[in-house]
Amino acid sequence: xxxxxVLVLVATTVIVLLQSxxxxxxxxxxxxxxxxxIAEDEYHxxxxxxxxxxxxxxxPLRFNVKIIQSDSKTDLPGTEALKDADLLIMFLRRRELPxxxxxxxxxxxxxxxxxxxxxxxxxxxxxxLEFDKVVLGCxxxxxxxxxxxxxxxxxxxxxxxxxxxxxxxxFTSSSSLYKMMPLADTCTPLLIGTWTNKPAEPVAWTNVHxxxxxxxxxxxxxxxxxxxxxxxxxxxxxxxxxxxxxxx
Numbered sequence: 001x002x003x004x005x006v007l008v009l010v011a012t013t014v015i016v017l018l019q020s021x022x023x024x025x026x027x028x029x030x031x032x033x034x035x036x037x038i039a040e041d042e043y044h045x046x047x048x049x050x051x052x053x054x055x056x057x058x059x060p061l062r063f064n065v066k067i068i069q070s071d072s073k074t075d076l077p078g079t080e081a082l083k084d085a086d087l088l089i090m091f092l093r094r095r096e097l098p099x100x101x102x103x104x105x106x107x108x109x110x111x112x113x114x115x116x117x118x119x120x121x122x123x124x125x126x127x128x129l130e131f132d133k134v135v136l137g138c139x140x141x142x143x144x145x146x147x148x149x150x151x152x153x154x155x156x157x158x159x160x161x162x163x164x165x166x167x168x169x170x171f172t173s174s175s176s177l178y179k180m181m182p183l184a185d186t187c188t189p190l191l192i193g194t195w196t197n198k199p200a201e202p203v204a205w206t207n208v209h210x211x212x213x214x215x216x217x218x219x220x221x222x223x224x225x226x227x228x229x230x231x232x233x234x235x236x237x238x239x240x241x242x243x244x245x246x247x248x
Contacts, residue, residue, distance in 0.1 A: 031064040032242055035085040037105075038069040039076050040093035040120050046071075048225040049091055049118075056235045062244075073126075079104035086113065087242045091220065093120035096127045109135050112212040114241035116234070119220030122178065136216045137184035137207035143176045144198050150177050152203055152219075155189040162245075163190055163206070163215065163236045171229050177201055178218040191217075191233075204233065206240070213241045 036053060038045045046069050057063040066085075068078030073094065079101045082088065088108055097105075102125060109115065115135065117124075122132045122140040132140045150173045158164060177195040186208050193203040207214040215237035224230040239245060 029062075029244075031060065031062055032244065033084055033086045034063055034065045034238075035081050035088050036065060036067045037076065037079075037088065037090045037092060038067065039072075039095050040091055041071065041073075042093060043091070043119060043220060044222045045091040045118070045220075048220075048222055049089070052225060052231065052234065056231065057238070074098070076101055082108040087116070087238065088113070089116045089118070089238065090121050090124065091118045092124035094123055094126050097125065102128060109212075110210055112210040114213045114243075115209070115215070116237050116241050117214070117216045118234075119175070119178075119218055122180070122216065122218065133184070135207075135209045136214060137187040137205070137209075138180040138202075138216070139182060141179040143178045144195050145176065148195055149173075150175055150203075151194050152191050153194075155192050155202070158188070158190050161188075161190055163204070163233065163240050165236055166232050167191075167229060167236070171227075173203075173219055173221070173227075173230070174223040175203075175219050175221040177203070180218065193218075204237075213243070215241045 034057065036049055038049055050067055053065050057065050066081050068076060068081060070076045074096050076095065076097055082104045085108065117136060122136055122138060125131050132138050152171050152173060154164060154169045159169065177193050177198065178201060180201050183189065183202060183205060184207065187205045189202040189205045191202065191204040192200050194200045203219055204217040217233065219230055
């Protein structure tokens with residue numbers, strides 16, 4: 001492309017932006033760079049999360065999605081993509097990553113950029129066991145038996161929370177109930193789960209870390225990803241974390 005063509009394109013872009021501004025219209029938001037990090041070996045995330053991205057984030061004008069994935073417990077290639085990420089979605093479980101890869105995650109979290117973390121991500125790093133407390137604001141302590149039905153209800157006072165838009169006040173899940181209490185004071189519980197006669201536990205909440213929005217849910221089994229309710233919840237969480245709405 002020669003210099004003359006480049007100058008014409010630049011001038012055209014400037015004119016369009018100026019016309020939009022004069023008309024009182026904001027320039028369109030640039031696509032959100034989303035990195036989806038997958039490294040777990042229990043819940044088929046390498047199938048469910050790409051399918052979620054294809055159905056819910058497949059809009060090049062709004063989202064630019066990059067997936068990094070590995071079956072290895074000690075290596076997750078591609079973490080350099082976190083440098084340019086506007087949002088991280090993660091589904092990891094007990095990975096002992098090399099120092100440089102772990103540092104890439106820690107640098108991202110410390111930058112105050114938004115995070116959406118799913119299920120086993122509360123115990124994502126074997127060489128950073130404090131992650132659940134430091135970033136997610138919880139205290140993961142295993143889970144109850146995997147048999148039975150998990151009953152879920154909206155937390156008190158959260159019915160109008162944008163993450164729960166379109167989510168029924170009561171529904172069920174086949175996921176086991178994680179033990180997460182106590183939550184940090186910075187957390188806002190959104191959904192509460194109960195299983196048989198066990199103590200109730202939060203199954204979805206928000207937190208703030210280094211000024212960045214964090215959404216976590218301990219749901220995320222393959223059956224959950226088949227549920228329109230869970231898919232809506234996860235999409236809402238992504239949009240909330242990125243400070244976007246369903247319209248923009």
